Structures are given as C-alpha cells and as structure tokens.
Amino acid sequence: MTEPTARAYHHGDLRRTVIDTAFEMMGETGDWQFTLREIARRSGVSHAAPYKHFPDKASLLAELAMIGFDRLGQALTEAASAPAVPRDKLLPMSRAYVDFGTRNPALYRLMFGAETSGAPDVHLGERALATFAIVLDLLTLGQEVGDFRSRAVRDQAAACWALFHGMTLLAIDGLLIPEKVGANPLEGALQVLLEGLSRADTAGSD
Amino acid sequence: MTEPTARAYHHGDLRRTVIDTAFEMMGETGDWQFTLREIARRSGVSHAAPYKHFPDKASLLAELAMIGFDRLGQALTEAASAPAVPRDKLLPMSRAYVDFGTRNPALYRLMFGAETSGAPDVHLGERALATFAIVLDLLTLGQEVGDFRSRAVRDQAAACWALFHGMTLLAIDGLLIPEKVGANPLEGALQVLLEGLSRADTAGSD
C-alpha cells in the first residue's frame, strides 16, 4: 500500500493510460473517432476524469500526433544509421518512412490531419519540420560527397518528402493496386526519384 | 404556383441543396465536421429530411468525394489540353493538380480521407484511379514521342501521382514554409521529378 509505483493505474498515471488507450483504439478502428468517454470506461475512471489531464479531445489528438512525429523521426534516423554513404542511406530511409505510415495508418493520418495541423501547438509544426530536416541533412551530405546532383538541396528535399508522404498515403488508402500501378510502385517510384537526384554519370543504366 | 422549376428549394431539389450546402460549409470551416442537422436548418427543412436522400452522413461524404474526383480529373485534362507535346503538358498538369487541392483543401482531404477510402462504394476507388490513369496516359505518350526516359511507365506514373499528392497535402497543411523549404518548393520538386523522367540527353543543364 505504500509502494509508490504499485497500482499506478486507476490512480496516478491516468494521463499515460489515456494516451495508451487512445493508441490502442486507433489501432483497432483505424481512425481517431474514439470517444473520450470510452477511453475513460476502459481506463476504469469516470468520463470526466480525462479532462483533468487534457483540456479537450483536440489536445489529446495533438499529443498523439507529436508522439507520432517523434517515433517517425526515430525510425528514419535508425534506418539511415547503418549504411555508410548517403546514396545507400536514402532507400532504407524511404522504406522506413512508408513502413511507418502503413504500419500506423491512423496515427500517420492524424499527424497530418486537419485536426492537428491547425492546432495552436507550435510544437506540432516544429516536429513535422524536423522530419523534413532529416531528409535535408542526408541530401546535403550526399551532395558534398558527390552522390547527388548539384542543385538546390531544399528542392530535392521537398521532392523526397512529398514523394514519401504521397506514397505513404496512397498506400494507406489502398490506392496502389498492383494491376493498375505495378507490382511494386514503392520501389519503382523511388527509383524514378533516385534518377532525378543522381548525377548524370552515376545514373543507373537504362 | 404551377411552374415546375419555381420554388425548387424547400421542395423538390433537396438532394442538390444538401450537396451544395455541404460544399458551402466545407468551404467555411475547412473540414467536413458540418452537421446534417445544420444543413437541414440552412436548407429550411426538418433535420430528418436529408435522410430521405442520403442513408447517412458517410454516404453524403462519399458523394462529395466522388464529385471532387470528377472535378479534379476535369481540371487535369483541361490543363494538359493546351500544350502540344507531352513534355510541356506535365508541368501545367502538375500545377493544376496542386492548385485544385490548395483551393479546395477540405474537399481534397475528404477525397483521400479514411471516411471515404473504406467506403463500400467501389466508384470511389475507381474514380481515384482515373486520376492515376490520366497521368499514366500522358507519360505513355511522352515515352512514345521520346520526351521521357524509357522505363516502366507505371513506376513513373506512381512517382508523379505520389509527388503531386504529397506536395498538395503538405501545401494544404502549411508545412511548406519558405524559410525552411525554399521559396518555391512546388516548382523545385517538380524540376527534380522532371530530371528523373527526362532522357539523359534532354535533361536540363546543370
């Protein structure tokens, strides 16, 4: 009864419980239509209790999105850490990006959804841009080393990010149907992008 | 009192009125959080009336999304109709795509949102893929004429669509901040893509 960590559930760590439950329900339904009341129910507290930790549902969603950006950034830097040269980092990073999205469709959508994009939270925008920064850094390094064509890095980064983002969402939406789009649109599109980034003399053979 | 077209409002064309009002409210709020009851209110009918024309809110949303895909397809073919050669068509088409999205942010998000993607309506998927088909046709033609590099057209089309989609959504979300991403990420990213599509000998100078 005197242990501080014990029975941290129905008492104490409600905030974390709410967040965990929210993730759980997003995984179940594929969206963030979950209700705060249901979260309270599952957490074994009254429906008013969560309001002691989050002013409203929107701010809970914002919190989830921020966690999402952190996780995405982590996945990207991890994927890019192994290969030695920038050119070899790009593909794994791309795959890690799309993977993250398709594995967490609801979370990924939420991260870029209207509900959070207009949020007063400046953090959100900052964290989203941190993703961009990771790609930017890789490309900058790649140009220095001579892996990539010389041109405005920010343009290249914008192209990469947009392509990742687009592929991920199309994949989540199930619009990349093999019969129409090819067996592996992911790899195909990345190849096209790589050809746009690579220096002419290092471009893949026809 | 006997005119058939007169006072087509509170009677008669409720279905169209509901759709129009929905578009109107999407434009106002930037999302599709509008309520059916409010639509009924604005249309001057009881809150139960819209249910005679749409089984539920989801099916109204699906209808809106389908209209959106039609309009997008129209905008794309229009933009590509003027230039003579495929290579000159791609850029205008790209701009038309992003333009459509940034001008109708709520609609564009809805078209690819979870609410409509999982819809039982097969039309939706079909119409979305029609967008892909337009890009595909352009690239096919471009390869035949020799404007674009020879490689799986579907991969190129996937890359294009993903890039358009991604740029559009990033733009809508306000994530393309000039200081971070460059003055004109749109054009920059498209340039990078074009370099990936163009044949080596026609590629722009460094």
Place this chain on the structure above:
DNA sequence: ACCTGAACACCGTTCAAGT
C-alpha cells in the same frame, strides 16, 4: 413521394462536490 415531430442513445464538456 416527400417531409415533420417526437424520441433514443450517445457525445463533449462543465461544475459543484467528494476523498
């Protein structure tokens, strides 16, 4: 055929009290 009014179950959110 198309619309109305009342009714149901359920939310998000608030607030005065409880421990």
Place this chain on the structure above:
DNA sequence: ACCTGAACACCGTTCAAGT
C-alpha cells in the same frame, strides 16, 4: 491534487404520422 455524478447542449439516426 485528483476523481465522481449530475447536468447541458447537441448529434446522428429512426419511425410513426402527416400532406
């Protein structure tokens, strides 16, 4: 400091009636 119970306003959706 943290949680509960009742209460408010508002939804989506249904249905028996109205015209």
